Amino acid sequence: PERGEQDNIVALVAAQDTDDVALLLESLPLEQRLKVWDGIPKRRRLDVLVAMRGDPRETLIAATDIDEWEAIFFEVDAEQLLELSDSLPNALVDKALDAMDKQQRQYFTDASQFSDDQIGHWLSQDPLVLPLNAKVRDALRLIRRDVPTHADTIFLVNRAGQFSEAVKLTKVMGLPDHVPLVDLSEETFDTINAEDELTLASLMVQRSGFASLPVVDEQNKVLGRLDISTASELLNEFYERQVMATAGMDEDEDLFSSVPKSAKNRAVWLGINLLTAFLASGFIGMFEATLQQVVALAVLMPIVASMGGIAGSQTLTLMIRGLALGQVTSSNVKALLKKELSVGGLNGVVWALVIGCIAYFWFADPMLGVVICVAILLNIIAAAAAGVVVPMVLHKFNIDPALSGSVILTTVTDIVGFVAFLGLGTLFLL
Amino acid sequence: PERGEQDNIVALVAAQDTDDVALLLESLPLEQRLKVWDGIPKRRRLDVLVAMRGDPRETLIAATDIDEWEAIFFEVDAEQLLELSDSLPNALVDKALDAMDKQQRQYFTDASQFSDDQIGHWLSQDPLVLPLNAKVRDALRLIRRDVPTHADTIFLVNRAGQFSEAVKLTKVMGLPDHVPLVDLSEETFDTINAEDELTLASLMVQRSGFASLPVVDEQNKVLGRLDISTASELLNEFYERQVMATAGMDEDEDLFSSVPKSAKNRAVWLGINLLTAFLASGFIGMFEATLQQVVALAVLMPIVASMGGIAGSQTLTLMIRGLALGQVTSSNVKALLKKELSVGGLNGVVWALVIGCIAYFWFADPMLGVVICVAILLNIIAAAAAGVVVPMVLHKFNIDPALSGSVILTTVTDIVGFVAFLGLGTLFLL
Numbered sequence: 001p002e003r004g005e006q007d008n009i010v011a012l013v014a015a016q017d018t019d020d021v022a023l024l025l026e027s028l029p030l031e032q033r034l035k036v037w038d039g040i041p042k043r044r045r046l047d048v049l050v051a052m053r054g055d056p057r058e059t060l061i062a063a064t065d066i067d068e069w070e071a072i073f074f075e076v077d078a079e080q081l082l083e084l085s086d087s088l089p090n091a092l093v094d095k096a097l098d099a100m101d102k103q104q105r106q107y108f109t110d111a112s113q114f115s116d117d118q119i120g121h122w123l124s125q126d127p128l129v130l131p132l133n134a135k136v137r138d139a140l141r142l143i144r145r146d147v148p149t150h151a152d153t154i155f156l157v158n159r160a161g162q163f164s165e166a167v168k169l170t171k172v173m174g175l176p177d178h179v180p181l182v183d184l185s186e187e188t189f190d191t192i193n194a195e196d197e198l199t200l201a202s203l204m205v206q207r208s209g210f211a212s213l214p215v216v217d218e219q220n221k222v223l224g225r226l227d228i229s230t231a232s233e234l235l236n237e238f239y240e241r242q243v244m245a246t247a248g249m250d251e252d253e254d255l256f257s258s259v260p261k262s263a264k265n266r267a268v269w270l271g272i273n274l275l276t277a278f279l280a281s282g283f284i285g286m287f288e289a290t291l292q293q294v295v296a297l298a299v300l301m302p303i304v305a306s307m308g309g310i311a312g313s314q315t316l317t318l319m320i321r322g323l324a325l326g327q328v329t330s331s332n333v334k335a336l337l338k339k340e341l342s343v344g345g346l347n348g349v350v351w352a353l354v355i356g357c358i359a360y361f362w363f364a365d366p367m368l369g370v371v372i373c374v375a376i377l378l379n380i381i382a383a384a385a386a387g388v389v390v391p392m393v394l395h396k397f398n399i400d401p402a403l404s405g406s407v408i409l410t411t412v413t414d415i416v417g418f419v420a421f422l423g424l425g426t427l428f429l430l
Numbered sequence: 431p432e433r434g435e436q437d438n439i440v441a442l443v444a445a446q447d448t449d450d451v452a453l454l455l456e457s458l459p460l461e462q463r464l465k466v467w468d469g470i471p472k473r474r475r476l477d478v479l480v481a482m483r484g485d486p487r488e489t490l491i492a493a494t495d496i497d498e499w500e501a502i503f504f505e506v507d508a509e510q511l512l513e514l515s516d517s518l519p520n521a522l523v524d525k526a527l528d529a530m531d532k533q534q535r536q537y538f539t540d541a542s543q544f545s546d547d548q549i550g551h552w553l554s555q556d557p558l559v560l561p562l563n564a565k566v567r568d569a570l571r572l573i574r575r576d577v578p579t580h581a582d583t584i585f586l587v588n589r590a591g592q593f594s595e596a597v598k599l600t601k602v603m604g605l606p607d608h609v610p611l612v613d614l615s616e617e618t619f620d621t622i623n624a625e626d627e628l629t630l631a632s633l634m635v636q637r638s639g640f641a642s643l644p645v646v647d648e649q650n651k652v653l654g655r656l657d658i659s660t661a662s663e664l665l666n667e668f669y670e671r672q673v674m675a676t677a678g679m680d681e682d683e684d685l686f687s688s689v690p691k692s693a694k695n696r697a698v699w700l701g702i703n704l705l706t707a708f709l710a711s712g713f714i715g716m717f718e719a720t721l722q723q724v725v726a727l728a729v730l731m732p733i734v735a736s737m738g739g740i741a742g743s744q745t746l747t748l749m750i751r752g753l754a755l756g757q758v759t760s761s762n763v764k765a766l767l768k769k770e771l772s773v774g775g776l777n778g779v780v781w782a783l784v785i786g787c788i789a790y791f792w793f794a795d796p797m798l799g800v801v802i803c804v805a806i807l808l809n810i811i812a813a814a815a816a817g818v819v820v821p822m823v824l825h826k827f828n829i830d831p832a833l834s835g836s837v838i839l840t841t842v843t844d845i846v847g848f849v850a851f852l853g854l855g856t857l858f859l860l
Contacts, residue, residue: 023757029765170573173599206663239673277733278733302735303711317676
């Protein structure tokens with residue numbers, strides 16, 4: 001039966017496309033994952049590795065024998081190696097480079113000069129390029145040779161290789177051979193700088209209406225192109241990173257990473273949160289005497305912290321999106337702060353009254369109701385302020401607010417909430 | 431100076447592309463937003479509205495005079511109206527339909543039959559379609575007329591209009607007129623069903639290597655196409671919805687919505703969280719007598735809840751992504767639960783010991799150290815279990831775990847944490 005099962009897997013995998021095989025491998029526990037991996041033909045493995053996320057990919061790389069790599073790297077190109085290189089030991093990167101021709105090696109070296117948060121690292125180095133004086137016949141010759149995926153325009157460059165005009169392939173069709181291409185060029189056509197940041201450049205391609213935009217260096221020389229499929233994947237990764245960052249993980253996280261590795265990845269985040277939790281406890285500790293006398297404060301304490309935390313995370317989430325999309329800048333942050341403080345004030349008053357009444361009836365103590373009412377109001381307003389200010393400051397220091405924003409915010413709302421509630425309790429309830 | 435400022439805005443907006451204008455409008459406080467809106471030529475306003483998010487868009491629609499719509503709807507088409515219709519009062523939808531020709535009205539009716547979480551609602555109704563027996567000359571004639579954005583293939587259909595083959599436009603070029611198109615067709619080419627869910631269909635287009643895939647009905651008849659730019663935008667919206675859902679907001683949320691509206695949007699989420707917070711407080715209240723005698727329990731209580739909440743949200747985040755991508759299914763959820771419990775157990779033991787030691791030294795009470803140690807361990811393991819089970823159950827009932835998962839999870843970890851800690855405290859510290 002073991003043998004038959006293996007055959008089934010091989011047949012199943014053979015029928016699926018590369019991305020589905022990659023997703024399947026990611027969704028399998030390690031032992032089964034390796035079994036399926038063994039059933040994938042060596043020639044196909046490279047594409048599958050390229051399509052996988054970092055962590056699950058590394059489990060397969062670690063399980064691959066050193067003498068299997070020759071077959072896997074049989075037709076490796078620069079783009080594939082750029083995607084994989086972070087997951088590969090240096091010796092294997094060298095092996096892959098040895099398997100490439102000179103041109104691909106050069107492509108790899110060129111792209112490696114850019115960090116992986118710059119477009120230069122991710123461009124396709126196969127743009128359709130012709131000189132400015134080219135004619136329809138030149139375009140047809142170029143097209144007949146080979147049109148790469150998502151290349152729908154020819155870039156016309158001057159003698160220095162600088163980008164000048166772009167001509168849509170479909171405009172060339174059916175025209176006489178001698179028509180100059182410049183006569184067919186697009187009126188407006190954007191270029192991307194190789195040092196540009198990934199998200200905004202990808203959005204530019206997504207919105208351009210073209211399948212690729214040229215990527216140029218500082219001298220406007222064409223280095224390659226960014227195609228819409230790559231752009232769309234880069235955007236997916238950007239959003240995934242944001243989602244995962246809110247829980248202190250990165251987007252490479254493996255569903256079935258080994259237990260020690262997974263525990264280690266998450267321990268840091270737990271540790272950071274523990275520090276902030278102890279900090280909050282430290283502030284509560286200052287009011288031990290009060291808590292001993294008015295135990296209702298201990299019972300209601302989490303409500304004050306929780307309402308602040310939720311209100312703050314709403315403002316923070318709006319700010320993180322706004323900063324990432326370029327909606328929030330120093331020019332409108334003041335108006336935004338004012339609006340968020342107003343929203344906080346309004347919701348603060350409403351919920352403070354509700355909670356105050358409930359607390360009053362629950363513990364039959366009107367003063368307790370007043371104390372929690374004021375504490376909630378103060379904490380929700382503080383949360384709105386922190387929700388605007390914390391991500392702005394982090395952004396200014398180039399720290400991703402999606403990652404560290406929520407920890408800092410929760411610390412603020414916990415401490416303000418506990419101190420306000422227990423402090424007011426000490427003043428008015430003892 | 432007022433006049434000059436207005437001129438400046440008009441000039442600034444005129445130089446920007448539609449998406450940038452939309453983003454600019456979204457990032458302005460309401461008063462300024464309306465000022466800029468007034469400076470945008472009426473012919474351009476429709477495109478800008480289409481590019482905007484729901485809530486900020488509605489602020490502009492509400493501020494537009496009824497007699498301005500004729501000019502705005504001058505060239506409205508079905509796709510634009512489909513995007514806008516949720517934001518428009520019925521009278522304006524009718525006005526727009528009146529401005530369309532019969533074909534566009536039919537397109538609108540056809541697409542409206544699908545709900546907005548189905549591909550049929552978002553398809554482009556301008557596919558390049560030819561009969562199966564068409565030749566290169568027919569293709570060239572079609573291309574010369576007009577090639578829509580991101581249409582890189584011709585779909586060949588049989589007499590019943592059913593999809594049969596696809597031919598890349600660039601393959602047609604330079605070939606003799608009489609060559610049958612079927613000879614040039616792609617080996618593998620996927621189709622999308624009009625009832626398909628948005629995210630997986632969009633990923634299919636993104637990965638296909640083609641700029642559009644055909645959208646077909648149940649009989650395989652071609653209804654239109656889904657292009658890669660639309661697919662990429664749908665994916666952006668999917669991720670934005672996830673990010674915003676974690677704070678109980680939707681992706682249409684306006685950075686500068688009016689204070690009452692914004693407060694109302696967020697109040698629901700605050701209210702739900704308040705219920706769960708009171709539930710947790712209710713459980714704390716059961717231990718009032720214990721808290722009065724051992725006030726250290728009140729001081730350390732938030733730490734137990736917080737560690738459980740963080741650990742649980744890590745598992746939950748991984749699960750939400752896995753469910754959305756189809757990585758997590760009933761076939762691997764058992765293995766996943768086992769892994770998450772192991773990770774929780776390992777991190778639980780480590781952090782339980784750390785926290786136990788700190789608590790012991792802080793309050794000089796060894797038994798308190800043991801109590802918090804056991805409570806932390808129990809809560810982190812419960813958090814791992816809930817992090818897997820809660821989203822699975824929600825998913826089964828077609829409830830988005832990104833929205834309600836975190837509230838339910840926090841409720842579980844709060845209650846388990848408080849009950850375990852205060853319960854053990856009652857048993858061993860009194």
